Amino acid sequence: MNLSEPFIRRPVMTAVLTAAVIVFGVIAYRRLPVNDLPTVDYPVINVFAGYPGASPETVANNIATPLERQFMQINGLELITSQSSQGTTSMTLQFALGKSIDAAATDVQTAISQATGALPVDLPSPPSFSKTNPNDAPIMYIALTSESVTQGQLYDYGSTQVGQRISILPGVSRVNVYGTKSAIRIKADPSAMWARGISVDDVAAAVRNGTSSTGAGQLDSSAGTAVLQPQGQLVTAADYANLIVGGKEGAPVYLRDVAKVKDSVQDERVNMRFWVRGYNVPSATVIVAVNRQAGANAVEVSKSIRAVLPIIGAELPGSVRVTPIYDRSQSIV
Structure with missing residues (x-):
């Protein structure tokens, strides 16, 4: 008895089985995922850090260099490419194909934590990283x-x-x-601030206090209770322009008196x-x-x-x- 004998003796079963294979093959083919690249986890990680107002040289010396020193101690790291520009730096870390992308991400996070002490103390936020994959x-x-x-x-x-x-x-x-x-941009006028005795800290404090949403308490009386609601978050440039930033000779000084306020964008x-x-x-x-x-x-x-x-x-x-x-x-x- 060979492999083909049962199929020759039972032609009906052979036809039904062949038809079933064709039908299920067509169904499976139509459900196959379609993509231009195979699903492969490439061990490549991008690291980004922002330092607003710093020159490219300052960013490279104070942020990129300490991070690179820590990254070079990671096992399996093959290539580091970094680029520093005005206020930002980005690095691409390429690992050996045999290294897991998750293990590489853990090593990068550890290296960033170890380099924190060598980074500027006024860095707005710690460096961040993301996994990179051509399929993504x-x-x-x-x-x-x-x-x-x-x-x-x-x-x-x-x-x-x-x-x-x-x-x-x-x-x-x-x-x-x-x-x-969208954002509200406030451009202070140094001459107007000096004439009214207003400092940049006064303007910043007025904007911060005038836009905070905090509890203001309540008023209790025999007729009932009234909850006080502060002004809260301002929306338009005109709202910000009416903020009181200080006073001079008993008269209030508004933000519009010492700065130009306009509706604009963040950057x-x-x-x-x-x-x-x-x-x-x-x-x-x-x-x-x-x-x-x-x-x-x-x-x-x-x-x-x-x-x-x-x-x-x-x-x-x-x-x-x-x-x-x-x-x-x-x-x-």
């Missing part, structure tokens, strides 16, 4: 552009109506919005430009990056995002244009 690159970039909406307002649209709507789609892991947030140096043939360069641009979940079908995720973009565009103001500018799934199919 965004599968789609979406541009939000407008001629009339401000840069800060467009960022709010991208992080709320666009980002939150896309993040709940099946297969989407996270949505990052690149732009600059005025961020200026994104987006150009499409046939359109003028918009005055405001925000980029939305969409990442897929591990193992998710990149083609299906891209299709679901494109299907929901017209719905999102209809909910936004008419002056906001939603344009997909990069789709990684197009290189797969």
Whole structure:
């Protein structure tokens, strides 16, 4: 008796079994995840640290160098690439392929903790790190552009109506919005401050105290109890301009008397430009990056995002244009 004998004696069973293999094979094939790269954990970690106001040389000497000395003691580290710029430094750590990405992340966290004593004491926040993997690159970039909406307002649209709507789609892991947030900028006038006897600390204290949300107590009487509600967080530049920062000769000194207050963005140096043939360069641009979940079908995720973009565009103001500018799934199919 050989292997083929039972299949020859039972042709009906052979036909049914062959058909079942074909059917289940087709079903399994349609459910296979589709991606342009294999699922591999590359042991690469990015480290980032910010030191606002410092020159590239100061950042390199006081932050990058102490961190590099600690990182060089990690086993399995093959390459360190660092770049220091105005107020920031970023480093890329590449480990041997045999080293686990989780073990590398633990070693990096330990090295950062050991280097804390050698870093500037006024560093706003400790260095942070993230795992890097080519598979984690965004599968789609979406541009939000407008001629009339401000840069800060467009960022709010991208992080709320666009980002939150896309993040709940099946297969989407996270949505990052690149732009600059709305902010109130206060530019002090040294001459006006000196004439009124106001210092920078006075202005900072007035802004801090005027925008804090704290309990103010309550008033009790025979008629009842009234809870006092402080002014709380201010919203517009006009609200900030009416803050009292001090007094001179019995008269209050308002913030508008010693500084210029305007609605702006957190970082005025961020200026994104987006150009499409046939359109003028918009005055405001925000980029939305969409990442897929591990193992998710990149083609299906891209299709679901494109299907929901017209719905999102209809909910936004008419002056906001939603344009997909990069789709990684197009290189797969």
